[in-house]
Amino acid sequence: MAYEPxxxxxxxxxxxxxxxxxxxxxxxxxxxxxxxxVTETIMRDLRSIGMKLKYVMLPRAREDKGQGLREWDLWGxxxxxxxxxxxxxxxxEQASLAFGLVFIIVWVGSGIVTINAxxxxxxxxxxxxxxxxxxxxxxxxxxxxxSLMLNVIWLKVIFVTIGFTWATGASVNFMSExxxxxxxxxxxxxxxxxxxxxxxxxxxx
Amino acid sequence: xxxxxxxxxxxxxxxxxxxxxxxxxxxxxxxxxxxxQMLQTAAHPxxxxxxxxxxxxxxxxxxxxxxxxxxxxxTFILCTIFAAxxxxxxxxxxxxxxxxxRWWNLVKDDGSSEWVFESNPDxxxxxxxxxSIFWGVTYVWxxxxxxxxxxxxxxFSLDWVLLNIMIFVFAGTNLAGYWKCxxxxxxxxxxxVQSEGMRAVAGAMGFA
Numbered sequence: 001m002a003y004e005p006x007x008x009x010x011x012x013x014x015x016x017x018x019x020x021x022x023x024x025x026x027x028x029x030x031x032x033x034x035x036x037x038v039t040e041t042i043m044r045d046l047r048s049i050g051m052k053l054k055y056v057m058l059p060r061a062r063e064d065k066g067q068g069l070r071e072w073d074l075w076g077x078x079x080x081x082x083x084x085x086x087x088x089x090x091x092x093e094q095a096s097l098a099f100g101l102v103f104i105i106v107w108v109g110s111g112i113v114t115i116n117a118x119x120x121x122x123x124x125x126x127x128x129x130x131x132x133x134x135x136x137x138x139x140x141x142x143x144x145x146x147s148l149m150l151n152v153i154w155l156k157v158i159f160v161t162i163g164f165t166w167a168t169g170a171s172v173n174f175m176s177e178x179x180x181x182x183x184x185x186x187x188x189x190x191x192x193x194x195x196x197x198x199x200x201x202x203x204x205x
Numbered sequence: 206x207x208x209x210x211x212x213x214x215x216x217x218x219x220x221x222x223x224x225x226x227x228x229x230x231x232x233x234x235x236x237x238x239x240x241x242q243m244l245q246t247a248a249h250p251x252x253x254x255x256x257x258x259x260x261x262x263x264x265x266x267x268x269x270x271x272x273x274x275x276x277x278x279x280t281f282i283l284c285t286i287f288a289a290x291x292x293x294x295x296x297x298x299x300x301x302x303x304x305x306x307r308w309w310n311l312v313k314d315d316g317s318s319e320w321v322f323e324s325n326p327d328x329x330x331x332x333x334x335x336x337s338i339f340w341g342v343t344y345v346w347x348x349x350x351x352x353x354x355x356x357x358x359x360x361f362s363l364d365w366v367l368l369n370i371m372i373f374v375f376a377g378t379n380l381a382g383y384w385k386c387x388x389x390x391x392x393x394x395x396x397x398v399q400s401e402g403m404r405a406v407a408g409a410m411g412f413a
Contacts, residue, residue: 038298041297041298045293045297070312071312072310072312075289075293078285078289082282082285082286085278085282086278086282089278095277095278096277096278096281096364099277099278099281100281100364100367103367104367125312125318127310127318128312128318
């Protein structure tokens with residue numbers, strides 16, 4: 001899942017005829033990942049996840065259209081989805097239903113939103129889009145956590161609304177950038193709907 | 206590091222620590238020793254252990270949570286966490302160290318992405334134990350979860366089907382990625398299939 005910097009190594013050749021790249025692989029950071037120690041690999045991936053989470057929370061995400069999330073990885077969405085599922089199923093009567101619902105909505109939902117964007121002839125990479133949608137759940141997860149701590153209904157509404165606006169703001173810019181002009185609204189509406197669904201799940205739990 | 210090929214190593218048998226009849230204690234002891242001996246011929250014994258360890262933990266948690274003490278949410282969470290850790294370990298660590306293969310996704314500057322599969326032209330010179338353990342476990346794991354998935358579909362337990370699908374996707378992705386990387390694995394696999402086929406035909410003719 002994690003993106004690895006490539007390395008030009010004299011011992012290996014890439015590809016096997018079925019897949020495009022072969023031969024010259026540019027070394028992006030000049031590091032050899034083949035023999036690197038395990039701790040180095042772990043820290044690299046952890047740092048990448050942390051950077052992306054921070055990036056989602058900053059307002060800068062709105063200006064540069066989500067460029068910091070370009071090197072996608074699906075760890076963030078997985079962890080956030082698990083965290084959200086745990087929080088929402090803690091006080092639910094049917095815990096397994098709540099958990100399964102969160103899981104399905106997050107993954108199937110982001111899949112459908114991405115496919116919708118692809119069908120609108122957007123220039124989107126599938127996994128990158130799922131990554132952005134997943135990472136942008138982070139504000140909603142924080143809102144869910146806060147509303148779990150304080151069980152006052154109107155505070156919950158405020159938190160979830162703030163989380164929802166934040167999440168939608170961060171991801172809508174990314175989506176609309178990659179869609180053709182006349183179809184922006186068609187592509188952006190499902191994103192909004194996706195976050196509404198999650199916000200609604202948080203509110204009714 | 207010793208690289209001698211153990212004489213009686215079967216590339217596909219993956220549970221050397223299962224006692225094979227006879228006195229339980231004595232055989233368990235013997236198979237423990239076999240396991241240790243096998244690991245001693247490996248070039249990266251710790252990696253071999255981790256390659257299988259997370260998978261064994263996932264399997265144990267699943268069996269416990271599904272059949273013994275039914276608990277959906279905690280089993281799902283723990284299995285997911287360990288399956289994800291296993292996926293990461295196989296993709297980033299054990300593939301690289303045990304068989305020298307890598308695969309990843311490259312995002313180019315214009316935003317398009319492509320999958321890169323690095324193959325190892327030198328695969329014959331890898332440690333045989335490493336290679337057998339890596340490929341044996343990588344082949345068996347998705348098959349196991351396909352079986353569980355099928356069983357749960359027949360039972361209509363759709364909540365467990367969700368978990369099975371997820372772990373199967375993890376397992377299958379790694380298998381597909383490394384399959385594409387390895388010309389050698391393809392060759393060996395076709396040879397194995399052919400030899401099994403020949404054996405089946407010979408057996409049928411011999412008994413006919």
